[in-house]
Each structure stands twice: as structure tokens, then as C-alpha cells.
Amino acid sequence: MPTTTGMKGGGYYDANSRVQRLTSEALIPWMEEAITDLPEPSPDQQSWNFLDIGTSEGANSINTMNHLIEFVRRKSELPVWALFDDLPTNDFNQMFLNLFPKSAPALSGTAVYSAAIGGSAFGRLVPPKTLHLATTYNAIGFYESKPSATLPNFVIPMIPNPNAPREGVHVSPSELIPFQKQSYQDLYQFYAARAQELVPGGKLLVQVYGKTETQSTGHGIMDVLSDAFLDFVEEDILPRSFYENFIFPAYYRDLDELTAPLQNESELSTAYRIEHTQAYDTRAPFDDDFASTGDRKTWAQSYTSFLRAFTEPVVAEALPDELIEKQLVDKIYQRIEQLLAENPERYEFHFISIAALLTRL
Numbered sequence: 555m556p557t558t559t560g561m562k563g564g565g566y567y568d569a570n571s572r573v574q575r576l577t578s579e580a581l582i583p584w585m586e587e588a589i590t591d592l593p594e595p596s597p598d599q600q601s602w603n604f605l606d607i608g609t610s611e612g613a614n615s616i617n618t619m620n621h622l623i624e625f626v627r628r629k630s631e632l633p634v635w636a637l638f639d640d641l642p643t644n645d646f647n648q649m650f651l652n653l654f655p656k657s658a659p660a661l662s663g664t665a666v667y668s669a670a671i672g673g674s675a676f677g678r679l680v681p682p683k684t685l686h687l688a689t690t691y692n693a694i695g696f697y698e699s700k701p702s703a704t705l706p707n708f709v710i711p712m713i714p715n716p717n718a719p720r721e722g723v724h725v726s727p728s729e730l731i732p733f734q735k736q737s738y739q740d741l742y743q744f745y746a747a748r749a750q751e752l753v754p755g756g757k758l759l760v761q762v763y764g765k766t767e768t769q770s771t772g773h774g775i776m777d778v779l780s781d782a783f784l785d786f787v788e789e790d791i792l793p794r795s796f797y798e799n800f801i802f803p804a805y806y807r808d809l810d811e812l813t814a815p816l817q818n819e820s821e822l823s824t825a826y827r828i829e830h831t832q833a834y835d836t837r838a839p840f841d842d843d844f845a846s847t848g849d850r851k852t853w854a855q856s857y858t859s860f861l862r863a864f865t866e867p868v869v870a871e872a873l874p875d876e877l878i879e880k881q882l883v884d885k886i887y888q889r890i891e892q893l894l895a896e897n898p899e900r901y902e903f904h905f906i907s908i909a910a911l912l913t914r915l
């Protein structure tokens with residue numbers, strides 16, 4: 555069973571994912587290079603087939619797809635299939651509304667056809683050897699299935715941020731091992747599925763939230779989620795067992811972990827050539843605004859909305875029904891906003907991306 559039902563829908567994710575858009579736009583030069591290098595589709599194909607995986611409601615995905623279309627139109631007038639995948643529970647209604655707003659189709663250019671695919675990134679999504687380019691942004695850090703290992707003293711498989719210590723919050727390196735293994739296995743499945751789907755010479759552009767030696771995308775966001783939960787445990791609003799059993803089902807990899815299956819698995823090392831790898835830090839627009847205005851209330855609101863867009867479905871799913879009825883979801887995010895406004899330094903955020911551009915051999 556997938557670990558999330560998707561992002562918070564009805565346009566909420568689109569409205570609160572400006573930083574995610576910047577992380578994908580940072581890779582426009584790789585997109586251009588990938589398209590320039592693509593071999594012509596074989597005569598029996600008659601189209602360019604591009605797939606973005608983990609699109610959510612689509613605004614960011616359509617934005618990057620438009621760049622790909624612009625680049626491919628410099629070399630070819632062949633029709634384009636723009637394919638968008640996410641989990642079946644994703645808000646695809648919003649995706650189609652985004653694709654076809656009242657004014658004009660959101661995908662620019664002529665002979666561009668779009669379709670949505672419901673299915674997991676870690677399994678097969680299209681027939682063999684049909685894709686010229688597959689992309690994924692900010693998606694494949696989510697686990698394929700809920701980890702069976704537990705972490706009673708934190709909310710996500712990572713060493714907690716040393717800059718935001720709290721009594722009782724800790725994770726040991728050995729506790730992380732089963733989570734690291736599961737994350738490796740997921741990534742292996744992801745690369746293996748794409749190897750089947752890409753044509754020879756096809757490209758795979760992978761970007762996901764991750765970590766470096768000193769910083770993790772989880773710093774700040776997971777600290778404040780954990781602090782809000784623990785406050786509610788201490789106030790007897792949440793049972794301690796909720797905190798002990800809760801795991802946000804994502805893993806922040808470093809660059810070595812992103813490429814490890816490509817190097818260790820012979821079936822993958824012969825399937826792909828690694829063209830580029832990169833780790834980079836993207837500054838969130840809410841941090842830019844805060845730096846210029848000093849308005850911590852507005853900063854805390856925007857930070858909370860950004861966090862809520864991708865965590866709420868998981869938090870709501872984990873809460874017992876009787877607590878949902880007491881509007882606990884809203885109260886958790888209100889507490890998060892309050893904690894942020896009171897102590898911005900504790901929850902400093904860095905969006906660390908890890909990325910790779912691969913060629914199918």
C-alpha cells in the first residue's frame with residue numbers, strides 16, 4: 555500500500571509549492587542538454603514520449619513540461635505525448651483543470667497531447683521501450699510502502715537536527731539501517747522500471763529532496779512537526795503511542811545513496827550512463843520575503859502552508875478518527891505556526907536537492 559494518498563488537494567499544493575518549482579527550474583540546463591542529445595524517435599513511434607513522475611496537482615510539472623516542449627520544438631515538429639504520473643489517489647481533477655484552463659491549453663505548442671497515469675513510481679508505468687525522457691521532481695523520497703521498522707523517538711528516519719535538540723528525541727545510526735535498506739530497494743525498483751521503459755539513448759532526469767553531510771531538507775520542517783506532536787503529548791491531547799508509532803514515510807538520501815544502485819547492481823550499471831550528478835540548496839521564497847520584511851508572522855504562515863501541503867494527508871491518515879473529529883489536524887498546524895513564529899532560528903530551513911541525469915544505454 556502506498557505511503558501517502560497524495561498532496562493536500564483542491565489547488566492547495568500548487569499554491570504552496572513555490573520552492574519545489576524553483577528546485578526543478580534549477581535543472582533547466584540539464585533538461586535542454588537531455589533534449590538536445592535525444593536520438594530521433596524510431597519511424598514506428600511517430601511521437602516524442604515524455605513522462606513526469608510524481609506530478610501532484612500539476613502546476614509545477616506543467617511548467618517543466620513546457621520547457622521540454624520548447625526545447626524539442628527546436629529540433630522536431632513530431633507530435634509530443636506529455637504524460638503525467640502520480641498515485642491513483644492524487645487529485646487528478648485539479649491536474650486536468652490545470653492542463654485545460656478556460657483561456658488556452660496550459661501546454662504550449664502544436665501537436666502536444668497529454669494524458670495522466672495512475673501508478674507507483676516504483677513499478678512499471680508504460681509499455682517497454684516507449685519513453686524518450688522520464689523526469690521526476692520531489693517525489694521518490696516517499697517510500698513505496700510503510701516501513702515496518704519503528705522509531706519511537708522521532709518522526710522520520712533521520713538523525714535529528716543537532717541544532718534543534720529536545721529531550722527524549724533521538725535516533726541511532728543502527729536504528730536507521732532498515733530504513734536505508736528499504737530506500738535503496740525502492741530506488742533500485744525505480745531505476746529498473748525506467749530502464750525497461752526508456753528507448754536506447756533515452757534520458758532519465760531524477761531530482762528529489764535530500765541531504766548533504768551537514769544539512770538536510772528535513773531540518774526545520776521535521777523538527778517543528780515533532781515539537782508540535784510532543785507538545786500535544788505533554789498536554790495529554792495526543793497519546794504517547796501516537797508519537798511512538800508515527801513515521802513520516804520519506805527518506806532524505808545523499809548523493810551517494812542516489813547513485814548507489816546504479817553502481818552496485820550490474821543490471822543497472824550496464825543499463826545507464828551517469829551524465830551528471832549534483833546536490834544543491836534552493837532558498838525558499840518565504841525566507842527571501844522574511845529577510846526583506848522581518849515579518850515573522852507572515853513567514854510562519856507561509857512556512858506552515860508549505861509544510862502542510864505535503865504532510866497533512868499523512869498526518870490525517872495516522873490520527874485516530876475521534877481526534878480528527880476534534881479538529882486536531884487544524885490544531886496541529888496552528889501549533890506549528892505558533893512555534894515557528896516564536897522561534898524562527900530553531901526551524902531554519904534549507905531545501906537540499908540531489909539530482910542525476912542519466913542516459914539509457
Ligand SMILES: C[S@@+](CC[C@H](N)C(=O)[O-])C[C@H]1O[C@@H](n2cnc3c(N)ncnc32)[C@H](O)[C@@H]1O
Nearest residue numbers: 560574608609610614641674675691692693696
Ligand atoms: C511533493 S509532491 C511533488 C510534486 C511536483 N513534482 C513538484 O515538484 O512540485 C510529491 C508527489 O509524489 C507523489 N508520490 C508519492 N509516492 C509516489 C509513488 N510511489 N509513485 C508516484 N508518485 C508518488 C505524491 O502523491 C505527490 O503528488
